[in-house]
Amino acid sequence: MTGLPILEISKISKSYGAVKAVNDVSLHVGRGEIAGLIGPNGSGKSTFFDCSTGLQRPDAGTVKLDGQDITGWSLNRIAREGRMLRSFQKTVVFKALDVEENLVIAGQMFTFPSLFSTFGIGRLSKKRISGLRDRARELIKMAGLWDVRHQPAGNLSGGQQKLIQFASMLMPEPKIILLDEPMAGINPKIIERVIETILYANKSLGVSFLVIEHNIDVVTSICQRVVVLDQGKKLVEGLPHDIIADERVREAYLGG
Amino acid sequence: MSLADTAQQIRRRDLRLPLAAILVVVALAAPFIGSRYVTHSLIIALIFMLPAHGLNLLVGYTGLLSLAQAAFFGIGAYAAGLLAVHYGTPFYVNATAAGLLAGACALPLGIPALRLRATSFVMCTLGFVIIGQAIAKNWISVTRGDMGLSAIPKPHFALGPLSFTVSGTTSFYYMALAIGALATLAVWMIVRSPAGRNMIAIRENETLAESLGVPTWRYKLLVFIISAVFAGVGGSLYAHYLTVVSPLTFQMYYSTTMLIIVLGGGAGTISGVVFGSLLFVGLTEALRITPELRMIAYGLCLLVLVFWFKKGFAPVLNRFWDMIGGAK
Numbered sequence A: 001m002t003g004l005p006i007l008e009i010s011k012i013s014k015s016y017g018a019v020k021a022v023n024d025v026s027l028h029v030g031r032g033e034i035a036g037l038i039g040p041n042g043s044g045k046s047t048f049f050d051c052s053t054g055l056q057r058p059d060a061g062t063v064k065l066d067g068q069d070i071t072g073w074s075l076n077r078i079a080r081e082g083r084m085l086r087s088f089q090k091t092v093v094f095k096a097l098d099v100e101e102n103l104v105i106a107g108q109m110f111t112f113p114s115l116f117s118t119f120g121i122g123r124l125s126k127k128r129i130s131g132l133r134d135r136a137r138e139l140i141k142m143a144g145l146w147d148v149r150h151q152p153a154g155n156l157s158g159g160q161q162k163l164i165q166f167a168s169m170l171m172p173e174p175k176i177i178l179l180d181e182p183m184a185g186i187n188p189k190i191i192e193r194v195i196e197t198i199l200y201a202n203k204s205l206g207v208s209f210l211v212i213e214h215n216i217d218v219v220t221s222i223c224q225r226v227v228v229l230d231q232g233k234k235l236v237e238g239l240p241h242d243i244i245a246d247e248r249v250r251e252a253y254l255g256g
Numbered sequence B: 001m002s003l004a005d006t007a008q009q010i011r012r013r014d015l016r017l018p019l020a021a022i023l024v025v026v027a028l029a030a031p032f033i034g035s036r037y038v039t040h041s042l043i044i045a046l047i048f049m050l051p052a053h054g055l056n057l058l059v060g061y062t063g064l065l066s067l068a069q070a071a072f073f074g075i076g077a078y079a080a081g082l083l084a085v086h087y088g089t090p091f092y093v094n095a096t097a098a099g100l101l102a103g104a105c106a107l108p109l110g111i112p113a114l115r116l117r118a119t120s121f122v123m124c125t126l127g128f129v130i131i132g133q134a135i136a137k138n139w140i141s142v143t144r145g146d147m148g149l150s151a152i153p154k155p156h157f158a159l160g161p162l163s164f165t166v167s168g169t170t171s172f173y174y175m176a177l178a179i180g181a182l183a184t185l186a187v188w189m190i191v192r193s194p195a196g197r198n199m200i201a202i203r204e205n206e207t208l209a210e211s212l213g214v215p216t217w218r219y220k221l222l223v224f225i226i227s228a229v230f231a232g233v234g235g236s237l238y239a240h241y242l243t244v245v246s247p248l249t250f251q252m253y254y255s256t257t258m259l260i261i262v263l264g265g266g267a268g269t270i271s272g273v274v275f276g277s278l279l280f281v282g283l284t285e286a287l288r289i290t291p292e293l294r295m296i297a298y299g300l301c302l303l304v305l306v307f308w309f310k311k312g313f314a315p316v317l318n319r320f321w322d323m324i325g326g327a328k
């Protein structure tokens, strides 16, 4: 079992009109691995995520999660039943709701067995919610958001919102998390914090990761393997240090 | 925060409980305080509060703008009217049937409509009202067309050998008040449940909610059906109160009235809808005495709302509530 990758994506393609955003890309993430996905802007990284997580329907290709074929599943089903969570390049949080509520919402569908059971307000329902609240508080502490936990998420800085988004994804005890540029536009102190949290989730909670990241220092320090996309195609794949040294990768970034 | 502030805070008494008690007493004693006309206006307000509560779940909590509420109101009114006229069934049977039929109709209408984008969805729900009216007009063998249903019996209750007819305005008021209170309680329970939190998540950011495992589409459909059930029950009260139902029950004016109650009272708040019903329906009903001034007053009310109370009256109510609670 351990030999089997947690996520195995084969020959995904997706076009927007004439633009071949993703062209026959295959990629896998091993159990417990932190894999990186890099490439110049517009090379199809986000689209690849969208097709893998059910936000977009790929034109071709298959997605296998933990041995199960999940091609064609909706975004919410992949999250709920597959426990594969994802973040968005443009950070999103429930702006009007406070930090704690953001996390409680993130955990709800994993605690209640059905849609109908979420309408309950009895003792069982209250117990489930208070369990979620406890878990939320733990994660809030870990993310360093304790002092602002009752503030509306929209009032907080971009970096803090990234942390909320990240902590939310840890609520459901995920198998794998896909992060789309988690470090973009945040200050170095929070970058440290995000790296710490990723490593904690990976080591202590056993979460695998696929991370899109431009910050090459971050990539080399946390990723065990890196895949490079260029113009929708997979260019190379290998160890971070080999990738940095690779001529084709340099060319792709410089040549654009 | 100085010492003086704190002292004042301690001195100020919490007046919320007394005020709530007064409101309950006023609600219970209303038919004996005001004239018959006031009681009538309150009944109309209570009738419209039901579809407004349902619409609030949809617009205020889930973030879906719908104009279909009058269609489900009409379906409920016809269902209750037909049952009462042809079978003389007790009120609770008619009201239940009205709610269930409205909910059942919402299912096939909601499935395609909710696939549309927000603006198209609004247009589509507008279509439901127009189609409802056309059916009421043309399905003459059942609805009697433009003549409508008349002489709908006053609501009666039958429990074993006991039977009771709600004949007067005062007794109808108490029946409507009880149903209104139950509906308010039901909304409160839905909103407080984890599902209510998911609805708010959908309103705030649908894609994010979806990415966190919330089956947004199924929630939207379910809330659409629930909102129709509220409207259907409201329609049954309407039919039994007016004792006539015509194709005009399916009218856009009703849908917009229900929307104004929700938006004007305060979308996403329960107290706002209760207050909005009293203000926008009770008041316009009361203003019927001066027909010339009525529409002007109504229009002015809307203008005040748009310019000064962008989030409806609910924030004002909340501030007042906190204030009498002794908070700063």
Ligand SMILES: Nc1ncnc2c1ncn2[C@@H]1O[C@H](COP(=O)(O)OP(=O)(O)O)[C@@H](O)[C@H]1O
Pocket (backbone or CB within 6 Å): A016, A019, A020, A021, A039, A040, A041, A042, A043, A044, A045, A046, A047, A048
């Ligand atoms: N929703 C969309 N509609 C049309 N074109 C899109 C859409 N999303 C992405 N694209 C196009 O697909 C290509 C890849 O974009 P994207 O996946 O965002 O790249 P990256 O994340 O690597 O910067 C770009 O040319 C972009 O313009």
Ligand SMILES: [Mg+2]
Pocket (backbone or CB within 6 Å): A045, A046, A047, A089
């Ligand atoms: Mg991108």
